[in-house]
Amino acid sequence: MTQSKSRQQAEAAFDRVQSRFFAHGQAVEELQTEEQARQAKTQRLREARLARDEARDQIR
DSSP states (O other): OOOOHHHHHHHHHHHHHHHHHHHHHHHHHHHHHHHHHHHHHHHHHHHHHHHHHHHHHHHO
């Protein structure tokens, strides 16, 4: 059975919307992953700086 032209157009439009929706979701996930990595790196650097400063203060 052949689908009507309007049905084919509607399904094509739906596929485009669905593709954009999933692409947006993936982009959001990537941004969140990058933000988590940035926060972890900032925390590691902060801890290293504090340890360095504490060691420097103990020497004095």
